[in-house]
Amino acid sequence: MNKSSIPAGQKVALSLLLDDHRKAKKLFKAFEDAKDDSEKETIAREVCMELTVHTQLEEELFYPALRKADEVFADMLDEAEVEHASAKDLIAQVEAMHPGEALFDAKVTVLGEYVSHHVEEEEEEMFTKVVSKKVDLKALGEQMKARKEELMQAAMAT
Numbered sequence: 001m002n003k004s005s006i007p008a009g010q011k012v013a014l015s016l017l018l019d020d021h022r023k024a025k026k027l028f029k030a031f032e033d034a035k036d037d038s039e040k041e042t043i044a045r046e047v048c049m050e051l052t053v054h055t056q057l058e059e060e061l062f063y064p065a066l067r068k069a070d071e072v073f074a075d076m077l078d079e080a081e082v083e084h085a086s087a088k089d090l091i092a093q094v095e096a097m098h099p100g101e102a103l104f105d106a107k108v109t110v111l112g113e114y115v116s117h118h119v120e121e122e123e124e125e126m127f128t129k130v131v132s133k134k135v136d137l138k139a140l141g142e143q144m145k146a147r148k149e150e151l152m153q154a155a156m157a158t
Helices: 008-033 037-069 071-095 104-132 138-157
Strands: none
Touching: 008 037, 008 104, 008 138, 037 071, 037 104, 037 138, 071 104
């Protein structure tokens, strides 16, 4: 989805999520290109933190708002939450490991594949439907921005 095509009332909320998607994609690419275990570990920790914040933001604010807005989102949101559960399980496994351990690289790679699939569905199906249904996200966007800042500060502090 192109951010320039997002209507004003949805721009803050959807742009924030799209930016998160782009950042995760870049981090997974950087992991693929990393040359040593130290670099891989740094990237894996960052991507896990970013995804944890992103999923929490969607589950706390974005998904409930869509559920309230229109029942057309119900099946998509159910699927997205199941995908989040799988991603969170892999995140926990990656966070408990270190590069060089058996399956570390594979788990980060599979996490990237899960996230890529999830992002594609959100952007091509869910976000497109949000725009076509003219779901008002103006107030939610500001709430999401503030909550993301809180979550990132808390994540950085740990």
